[in-house]
Amino acid sequence: MSSSMRVVQLVRFGDPEVAFAARELPRPAPGPGQVLVRVMATSVNPLDLQTRRGDYRDQVALPAVIGNDVSGVVVETGPGADDFQPGDEVWYLAPMFAGQGTYAEFHVVDQALVARKPAGLSHVEAAGLVLVGMTVWEALVERAGVRPGERVLVHGGAGGVGSVAVQVASALGAEVITTARTRDHEFVTELGADTAIDFSAGDYVPQIRAMGGAHVVLDTVGRDTLSRSPEVLADRGRVASIVDTPEPQNLLAAWGVNATYHFVFVSSGRTKLEALGRLVDQGRLRPVIGAVLPLADVTKAHVLLEGGSIGEGRSRPRGKIAIAVHPLDQSTHGTESSDGEG
Structure with missing residues (x-):
């Protein structure tokens, strides 16, 4: 496994076209009670737009990797992290403004925040449901x-x-x-x-x-x-x-x-994810994914979420905009134009 990872960093506050840059950073290592997760998918939320605009500039030191949704696979565990083992498929909400976001190939998180991904959801679908x-x-x-x-x-x-x-x-x-x-x-x-x-x-x-x-x-x-x-x-x-x-x-x-x-400003935690997972397993909850873009297209994802267009008739979709980080989960979904909120 490489010692580095691809990320998309927020390098300046403002319009999406000037805000982001693709970079290579050292791959993080899990500490006590933590797991290292290969991020298969994340998604873009209104919170990301607010962070990019500079609404939380006092809490975000640039350059920063932002993003909070994760669906992925555990690849390494730290000392005392016994709830999971390499190969487990998981989903979770990364702590907000903690300095390490999810527009990245790998992410380290305390195992207490992590739950097992519902088997019936792809990583793209799970990432679109977390936050x-x-x-x-x-x-x-x-x-x-x-x-x-x-x-x-x-x-x-x-x-x-x-x-x-x-x-x-x-x-x-x-x-x-x-x-x-x-x-x-x-x-x-x-x-x-x-x-x-x-x-x-x-x-x-x-x-x-x-x-x-x-x-x-x-x-x-x-x-x-x-x-x-x-x-x-x-x-x-x-x-x-x-x-x-x-x-x-x-x-x-x-x-x-x-x-x-x-x-309501939601907090991270396993309990809510487990409750949502039960509804998914019962067939009573499904994610609504309107568009899926690769990690390199984070800028386009922000433009879409703000109601802009990225060509080919693609404008703000109904439901969530997901980011497929690794090629194994590059599933595609049709994009439906909608003025729905959220």
Whole structure:
């Protein structure tokens, strides 16, 4: 095995065309309680865009390898790392802003954060589910505490996070309402949505109020969603938001329905991945992969996620944009244009 590895480094904050550079770096070695993983696939998330733009410049020292999703194969274990052995297929969320990201051929991680990859998922599929899946689980289960029979409103059900949220909420036994453009209604219904509302065609609030309101609102889009949530919430409803919203929000109406707000920034850990893996094994959760690009095309992946075009009619896809790092997992998926959020 070579002592070096290919990476794509963030070398300056700003536009994707000038932000990244391909480099060779020394291959890391696992320390006590750690495993060295050959990264078969990773993916690009809105967090990556924010990091590249410089939103977290105080926490990111350049040059830096960014990225957080990993699906791969254990190739070496450190002292005391007895949970895994070389050859095990694993998936995990790399700690955020820890100085070593996943736009790389190899990655070192504490074994406590790692879970075994569901056998029914390819590495590309698994990588596309890690961060979004863990975010949804923390928002809907650990924070909002969705219960069977409740109505859950998922904003942006055709997006990367929303498409997973619709499936998880349905698997929890909830009645699922989602906002999506009309062209995506069939798609979100197939995922498990009971009602789809075109947010671009008019005000969604009257329709949801007529249904008795939502017990839980998942905000994946930002804008005025937080301030308008009390208009659709049932009494003692809960709002979980994964969007950092710098604009002031008027939440006075939340008192009228005894609302609870949760602001979610997901943490790494094995427990959430194991729960998601069980849903995958049961056939109740599947990743939505809209595009797969090689590691050398990280710049193109960022352009796509921001809604740009990279030629051949390829624009922002529905679902996740995955990065196939090693040739063994260079599977291809069709790219479908969508304005879904997340």
